[in-house]
Amino acid sequence: MSNLPEFGDKLEGLDLSQSELDRLTTCMKDEKFRNLFQEYAEEIANPENKKRYEEEILQLEKERGMDVKFINPDPGHVIKTTNKEKQKCFINICTNDVLGKPKSQPSVQGSTRGMQWSIPHSVSQPRQDLDRSGNKCVVYDVVFHPDTYYMLTKNHRFKQMIHDTAIDAIEKRFDVIFDKDDLKFPKMEFKGTPMSSIIRTPTDKSKPADTSTTTPEWLLKNKMPTTDSKDQEKMKSDDRNNQFNIKTPIVPEYTIKHRGYFDMQDLSMIPSFRKQATSRPKELVISIDLPKIKAASSVNLEIFEKLLKLKSSEPVQYKLEIKLPYPVDETKGMALLCYFF
Numbered sequence: 001m002s003n004l005p006e007f008g009d010k011l012e013g014l015d016l017s018q019s020e021l022d023r024l025t026t027c028m029k030d031e032k033f034r035n036l037f038q039e040y041a042e043e044i045a046n047p048e049n050k051k052r053y054e055e056e057i058l059q060l061e062k063e064r065g066m067d068v069k070f071i072n073p074d075p076g077h078v079i080k081t082t083n084k085e086k087q088k089c090f091i092n093i094c095t096n097d098v099l100g101k102p103k104s105q106p107s108v109q110g111s112t113r114g115m116q117w118s119i120p121h122s123v124s125q126p127r128q129d130l131d132r133s134g135n136k137c138v139v140y141d142v143v144f145h146p147d148t149y150y151m152l153t154k155n156h157r158f159k160q161m162i163h164d165t166a167i168d169a170i171e172k173r174f175d176v177i178f179d180k181d182d183l184k185f186p187k188m189e190f191k192g193t194p195m196s197s198i199i200r201t202p203t204d205k206s207k208p209a210d211t212s213t214t215t216p217e218w219l220l221k222n223k224m225p226t227t228d229s230k231d232q233e234k235m236k237s238d239d240r241n242n243q244f245n246i247k248t249p250i251v252p253e254y255t256i257k258h259r260g261y262f263d264m265q266d267l268s269m270i271p272s273f274r275k276q277a278t279s280r281p282k283e284l285v286i287s288i289d290l291p292k293i294k295a296a297s298s299v300n301l302e303i304f305e306k307l308l309k310l311k312s313s314e315p316v317q318y319k320l321e322i323k324l325p326y327p328v329d330e331t332k333g334m335a336l337l338c339y340f341f
Contacts, residue, residue, distance in 0.1 A: 054196070061200065066258075071096045071122050071197040073141050075189035076149055079163060084177045088137040090129070090191040091166055096122075098199065099145040118336075119148060119162065122197055123169050129192045139192045142166035172332075173282075200281060201257045249311070249319035252288050256325065259283040284328060292316045296337040303333045 027033045043049055054070050061068045073094030081089050100120035107116035124141035131137045144162065152159035167178055258281035286308060292315050293299060299318075302309040305327045310320040 050196075057198075062203070065203045067201050067203050069098050069199045071098050071143055071199065073124075073143050073190075073194050073197075074146075075194075078186055078188050078191050079166070080184040080186050081178045081180070081182055083138070083179070088131055088135065089176075089178065090137060090139045091170065092139065092141045092190050092192075093149070093162065093166060094141050094143045094190070094194075095146045095149045096143050097146055099143055099148075101145045102148045102151065117161070119165055120145065121148075121165060121169060122199070123166075123173055124195060124197050126174060127192065127195065140170050141195070141197070142169060143197070199259060201259075249317040252290055252310075252318050252320055254286060254288040254320065254322065256322070257285040257287070258325075259285055280326060284324060284326065286322065288320065290316075290318060293318075293337070296335070299337075301335055303328070303330045305330060 028037075058068055073092065073096055076093045076095055079091040079093065081091070083089055099122060102120070103118045104115045107114050122143045124143075126138050126140050129137050129139045142165075148162065152162045163183075167180065171177060288310060290299065290312070293312060294315075298312050298314055300309075300311045306324050308320070308322040308324060310318065312318045
């Protein structure tokens with residue numbers, strides 16, 4: 001029983017009310033409750049059970065019209081620092097092949113030539129933990145593709161770029177400020193217990209629905225007159241010419257991806273440990289296909305709380321208005337023009 005005060009101290013990090021803390025502390029004095037609690041802890045830690053939970057979530061999300069991918073972080077290395085409140089923070093640099101591979105392309109800024117990198121990554125929700133001294137700390141996971149991690153082990157400048165990317169992503173997402181002059185690299189591969197994140201996207205609807213209809217027999221028997229082959233060829237030629245002289249703007253193709261996070265604590269059977277789960281995404285990622293656009297300066301993009309507007313006049317006229325599925329903070333949006341060769 002000598003470890004009960006220490007157990008109670010650790011529970012304070014869970015933000016429990018005093019009555020909940022008292023009840024749980026009382027329950028921990030009961031041997032039967034402790035045995036049940038241990039069985040539960042072993043159950044949720046069992047990889048087979050975790051796999052079953054993920055399969056069940058996949059099925060439930062599929063029924064809701066969503067495709068999900070789990071990001072289970074593989075250990076890499078750890079960055080240790082503090083935030084502006086002087087609270088100790090740990091950043092786990094992890095890997096998972098669900099994330100995209102790094103890509104680069106030549107870049108010119110004035111007279112300087114270099115490479116412009118695209119580094120896909122995922123940031124977990126912050127979670128409370130304890131350091132070696134038993135003091136509270138905050139842990140973040142930033143996950144990259146294994147190829148990205150391999151490259152950082154071979155190149156110091158690339159490693160610095162990945163660290164800057166991870167720190168910047170956390171600061172922007174959670175509105176925190178780290179002490180970048182006090183970065184340390186403890187000899188550990190991972191801080192805390194790995195927690196799964198989730199990428200949730202609408203089910204692929206790129207395949208057109210079957211809208212074919214059967215032509216009635218009476219119409220087949222009384223066909224309308226058709227144009228001859230010369231007229232048909234002229235019409236096709238006119239269509240080809242008009243494709244590049246269109247007065248009406250073209251509506252470009254686009255996709256919307258819902259990006260969010262998943263925590264296995266959402267599945268906890270203990271209300272005090274369960275977070276407020278939500279299916280609302282943390283971000284909307286909108287990809288718009290703009291062939292023939294060579295410079296971002298030729299595109300006018302406006303983002304409002306519930307609406308996205310895009311226009312271009314040269315070299316091709318595009319016009320697009322999208323009603324967003326969720327309200328967004330228009331001050332935190334980011335646009336990137338990508339070239340594919």
